[in-house]
Amino acid sequence: MTRWICGLWLCLGLICAAGEPTLAAEDVQDVIQTVQSKVVKLYGAGGLKNLASYGTGFLVSPQGHIVTVWSHLLDADTVSVVLSDGRRFFGQVVGTDSRLDLAVLKIDADHLPCFDLSQTAVVGPAAPVLAFSNVFKVAVGDEPVSVMHGVVSAKADLSARRGRYQLPYRGWVYVIDAVTNNPGAAGGVLTTRQGALLGVLGREVRSDESHVWLNYAVPIGELKGAIEDLISGKSRRQDPLANLPAGSDGGYAPIDFGLVLVPDVVFRTPAYVETVVEGSEAEKQGLRADDLIVFANGELVHSLRTLDAVLQKLAPGDDLQLVVRRENELISVTFRVPRKK
């Protein structure tokens, strides 16, 4: 009986295999094993409240170059690295890039399985993905890191909305529909279900506005160049954060465009126009008292403070586009930013 059923299975299986295009795909279990062999557990400084002393990294060269996030973990002189087969090494920091929140370590080994940075992938929303990391250091012994599955929820440039997420990295990210970003997960990998590298799991980040934890990964394509530079020793150690230009002059205020807004009384005072200065540019553009400014250069104006932040960034010759709400109408006007007197 069993044999007969097996025979039937075989037939159906073969029909299926023959009837559909062959796909160069591996069994997902095999994929997981292969990826896990390239992901390492890191143990270093930390251990104090809310600072995990463990993390994740992944191999990018057979000689033992490991990519991870740049974190307090690396403040120790050496970092313990545990490979998926349980072998232990001490890793040295080769270089860091604070702009990309990136660090490269090196262990003294050879012939290691690793990701090929020229063989990566990019996917869109709803694509199924796998995430690998030393999350919560659940993999306590010699075993490989944990794997989770989910789909890509969105591809989004979160940093463009200033202050919304305190991301250490600026650029677009994969938002993941799985709770991947927990202590120890940063530096882990996001792959397709076929094992192609998509990105590096980020830190634990909470939205400033909705107070919701965000699960994200930085796309590998955005990091590739920097990783290769760090490995080849083209040091990027000079920290761009230290070289930020000192605060420039005070920017602009609404009055520079002929607008007087309501006084800023509560935390979120809506940006209502109180009066329009006679003969000013604002009057020429047709703005009126009681107009509510809702967008400034594409950014939603929650309050006077958001508007202020936009005006601060303006330079002479820039365009300032305002969208105001008057009754139930949205009206768009554009100013040329004047030279300051």
Next chain:
Amino acid sequence: MKVCAVTGPGIRLVAALGFFVGMAMTVRAADESLQRQAAFQQAVAAVDQSIVRIETVGGVDLIGETLTSSAPTTGCVVRADGYIMTSRFNFLSNPSSVIVTLFDGRRFAAQVVSSDLSRMVTLLKIPAQDLTPLVPVPPKEVRVGQWALALGRTFDPKFPNVSAGIVSAVNRVWGRALQTDAKTSPVNYGGPLIDLTGRCLGVIVPLSPDAQGETAGVEWYDSGIGFAVPLTDILNVLPRLIAGETLKPGLMGLGFEDRGPVSGEAQVIRVRPESPADQAGLLVDDVITACNGQTIARLNDLKHLLGSMYAEDVVHLKVRRGDQTLEKELTLIDSLKAFQFPYLGVLPDRRIPEHPQGLAVRGVIPGSPAEQAGLKAGDLIQQAAHEAVHSREELARQVWRLHVEESLPLEIDRQGKRESISATLAALPAEPTGKLELAAIPRPERPVEAKAGRFNEKLPDDGLSFWVYVPENYRPDYRWGMLVWLHPTGDPLESEALRVWSSVCQSRGLILVGPRTPDVSGWSAEQQEPVKQVMDWVQDRYQIDPARVVVMGKESSAPFASQVAFKYRDLVRGLLILGAPLRVVPPDVDPDFPLEMVFVSAPDSPVHRQVARVVQILLKMNFPAWVIEDPQSMEEAFPAETVSRLAVWLDSLDRL
């Protein structure tokens, strides 16, 4: 897809055939994952045009502690002529302006048309035509276990964000919602939950079967327990919402004893005066046996049926009264006449064990109905309304089932002499009398084993740390009140609180507890449960009077303190707020969970006007609430005069 059904784990056992079949299987697995991806993407693309982004401008920044969200949220097109349905969650801050952005980037100013306060959705209107409304899945076709995608338009304005899961259950939250394990959170509240054919199962909202209130259920975000209100239900009431009607949950005005989810028939223990139930002639002890033709075996069956009903809906009840079965019809209403606590003016004795023959009277409040009826300290109340009483709880049950101005017959024992008296109940005054004699806390006869003085503690497993002050005169054969000090952000005022309150604790019989926030940025909603555990910790180790558990917050900690008080209403009896108004008003005066409130504010302080307004609102709702105006409260955290008035209040919370 028949092959799927027969690919099982047994295949690999057949070694000779394994290779080929294995090949076939892996092709299937990979193929399936790709097919699924394609199916997800097609489904999302199909509804893309019906999902809008909603942004709000202005409005208050906090609802309780949960939401400072001014992040973009999501809405669903439900009619081609510009009607958008979204989660009420997105409008809690009462924004002054709402902007809707369509899938193609067009922006419109939106008007809030109306809300459904039962299913927590809000209807918006934008001046647009020819939109693509969502198509509902008929309820009969919804299958538990089918794929469900939760969509929002919050990350990328050009393409919806996706969370994948299944339909976990139908008819949840008392019949109001579908449940899904797709991740729901502020990134998709208001967005659609869709099936793989691109039809809409429901609109995603935060809901909680246990809690009410504006933000109930938000704490479950991304937990695998999410809810969506079926679109078919929404479309059923859409004409009423378009007409501007605010839909509210329907109420009968009956109180039931909740004996847990699995036991207990629906036996009435309270009928609210002038409620539909009262007008239909329902009485205490009636048992509801059927509702709208459905048999009611347990209380939860009834809650389930009523949960999905609105005010103005009609219910037919079958009621068992003794041997009779009665039929009643009543029309649900949206709000009950506020319950008013009746008041006798008796302070019960706090010694343990209680007197075996009745409730000993510690004192009688001057000017109260009890005093007018001639009750005196030292009397023993043996019967109230012809029922034997031995404890405060038993007397409370008799007092609170009556109304103000009704009379309560009492049988008392005065120095061995039995007397019958009658007291005419008054409304509970919020502010206690200025003078209240100290209760004599007897000195312990033997050394007390419990730890006393000020000491530090920590919840197990690296939990919340807190400090406790147990008065040196503590003894376990007396009921002690508990004052929970939730310190403001920044200075925890520990030594100041101890210095001022320790003598009050000794003389008024209170234990002071000070949980410490683990986060320098202050309290967040996640700490409600740990704070509750701290209160449990004290209750487990000390003799705590359930009538005198008070939570105190100051300025920045006031919203958190009020959340704790409103969330754990079965535990907290008093809320004391220094230098701040309330951000949320509790839903209703509940005779099962009395809650008294005091505010302290300086007449010159910027919040004073708001405090006064909040107290007015609370009084209108019949909440016992009052305000201490103390100019010194600007200068000092706990000014002496205020503290002495609060001491009297804390000492009289167990009055009846």
